[in-house]
Amino acid sequence: MSTRPSYYVTTPIYYVNDVPHIGHAYTTLACDVLARFKRLDGYDVMFLTGTDEHGQKVEKSAAGAGVDPQSFCDRVSARFQALATAMNFSNDQFIRTTEDRHKRAVQHLWQRIADAGYIYESAYSGWYSVSDEAFYSEKELTDRADGTKVAPSGSTVEWVEEPSFFFKLSAFQDRLLELYETQPDFVMPSSRLNEVKSFVRGGLEDLSVSRTTFTWGVPVPGADGHIMYVWIDALTNYLTATGYPDEGSKDYRTFWPADVHMVGKDILRFHAVYWPAFLMAAGLPLPRRVFAHGWWTNEGEKISKSKGNVIDPFALIDDFGLDPVRYFLLREVPFGNDGDFSRAAFVNRCNADLANDLGNLAQRTLSMIHKNCNGALPAPGDLTDADRELLDGVDGLLDIVRPHMDRQAFHKALGAIWDQVGAANTYISEQAPWTLKKTDAERMSTVLYVVAETIRQFAILAQPVTPDAAAALLDLLDIDAGARGFDALGAGGRLAAGRPIVKPSGVFPRLELETDGEKNA
Structure with a gap:
């Protein structure tokens, strides 16, 4: 093992149902800056990003595109890899959840949790958002005028009834609250920690962790027809990249537990509640921090595909150059807060x-x-x-x-x-x-x-x-x-006197704001 201190930073793995946007670039940029900083400061660094490629939403998107799920994933994942290149990200690995090494890691973690007595078989009936890949309780939903029920994210939900395996999330309420009290930096910024504590104090219900109504996912070991819930699959990527389940591997011994999981605030619950509970159940060390950053608006308006105001990071780079884009995103807004792009x-x-x-x-x-x-x-x-x-x-x-x-x-x-x-x-x-x-x-x-x-x-x-x-x-x-x-x-x-220098050229050219009639982001 290296004698240098180690540092392991991760992005969330990005869901392949869409093309990369400014939010993906922002999260990965933050991790890239941390990784570069730590390398320059003498650390042995692992910086991980990648794509989340299983689940009902991917299966539906692939069918809508008229291709098989793997081909669909290959195509969209390549776009995220292109973003990493365009943004000059220095990630050490780009993981895909369709890799065999990842499937082995997920099934091993599942079996470890099951052997510890925290998974049981029953049936699920409740509200599920395909868009969010999340289950919601009745109290979390609101009703539209037409009677449609809507999740806090704004996505619609559907009533689901099917056989399912459950994870005993309720058994970890007190342990999670103790974690938040004894390690207040486990969730940052502090406003996000307060949200997480409030959610957990409100009571935790056992979590459905398998589905039987689709097939695109990691099979549950020894249970024909059951596919793992996409989040237990996705979160395990952070372990997979270290060589898990080989806990004797060099990367596992060097880098686990992770120092920072960087996430958007919309997926904080999965990382700050479900993930540590899964790891506790498996008897594995917990990450040191989950940092949930804010969202960007565009010229004061919420970004959405329907409004046509999605900010394309590739276009920004073309318009202004890469380093100005990197600098602005991390300088303009206090990290952790929401920010407006103009x-x-x-x-x-x-x-x-x-x-x-x-x-x-x-x-x-x-x-x-x-x-x-x-x-x-x-x-x-x-x-x-x-x-x-x-x-x-x-x-x-x-x-x-x-x-x-x-x-x-x-x-x-x-x-x-x-x-x-x-x-x-x-x-x-x-x-x-x-x-x-x-x-x-x-x-x-x-x-x-x-x-x-x-x-x-x-x-x-x-x-x-x-x-x-x-x-x-x-x-x-x-x-x-x-x-x-x-x-x-x-x-x-200090600089050595007498060293020749070449005639300097400008490093940061002045930027020009486009006039009326020219294209907007």
């Missing part, structure tokens, strides 16, 4: 923070060095209090950023970095090296060196969020590939 806000944020604050700082500083210092990094002279203050602020950034990242407060982490970018811009304006070149060339060299050193550290810290642009900045400074980790931050990694 093209004006996007352009304004990226132009202010990326093009103006960091991009312009780098461009004018490195251009001055290239033109006035013989194309090489200058040697600094004696440092003033202003020099030391700026360098001390940048040297200490990791200690500020790391706790924010560990709590998935991406907006705060980026805010801390850009506060120092602002300080560097204030410093260069006050020191005015363009004036000093006429009056004090040695002082000009010191000022330019100090700012170049801040750019080096900004670029290293920005790598998890804007990997391409950060790499371009580090290339301009001729930073070796082995000197781009967080261990190179601070005084120990």
Whole structure:
């Protein structure tokens, strides 16, 4: 096993009944940033994403498309894999629940729970949403004017009666409440934890965990005609990727339990109630955290296919470039809250923070060095209090950023970095090296060196969020590939005077807002 600390982060696996949208990109981006950050911080990382390919909804969608379920899954899963490539995600695995290794893991987990006495056979009668792949009690439903019953998600439900196996979820109410009390960071943010606690305190009913009215799924061991409930199938993917049921495998011993399951708030119950209960029943360690983020609206309106306002991440990348998309999604809105996407806000944020604050700082500083210092990094002279203050602020950034990242407060982490970018811009304006070149060339060299050193550290810290642009900045400074980790931050990694630099080119181009008549997202 590696001597480095380990970190395991997962996205939910995405259901293959639709094409990828901004919500999928947002969740996976958050995980990608965590994974990149931890790798740079010296961790042995596993970052998992993938697709959830079983269930009644998939079977129906495949039939509607006139293809068999596996062909349907192959086609849609490929689109999610294309999104991972387009967004420059650094996932270590892309899992599919139709893989044989996953079917083995799910059946093993089922048998382990059954052997422990927590699964029994009976019959289910109640309300079920095919769209949500979820069961609902009468008290959770509302009635439309036409008498149709609707789940909290807005999806319609149907009355289902069939033989079923049940999981004794009711047996875990007290243990779950104890978990939430003793480990309050198990569910984040805290507002979501309160929702989960309220749901569990309201009483847990045993959960139907098999179906007999369709066939596209993992068969229940030893029970002909029964297909596992899609959520017990889907959730087990987090174990499958570590090599489970081989608990002696290197990946299992290194990475389980997971550090963060990142999910949208709509599937929090499955991850924060059902999943830990399944693991408790199986006698397996629990993940350390489930983080439920919010939803995006589009120009103030709820996103829906019927409104035609779904935000296509591929189109966003085509319009604005990848790194601005990555930056905006994690900088604009406090992570965990709902947020509104607008093209004006996007352009304004990226132009202010990326093009103006960091991009312009780098461009004018490195251009001055290239033109006035013989194309090489200058040697600094004696440092003033202003020099030391700026360098001390940048040297200490990791200690500020790391706790924010560990709590998935991406907006705060980026805010801390850009506060120092602002300080560097204030410093260069006050020191005015363009004036000093006429009056004090040695002082000009010191000022330019100090700012170049801040750019080096900004670029290293920005790598998890804007990997391409950060790499371009580090290339301009001729930073070796082995000197781009967080261990190179601070005084120990200072720029070497005399190192040649190429003539700089812009890293963050200014974005333009489309005028009336041009296409909208």
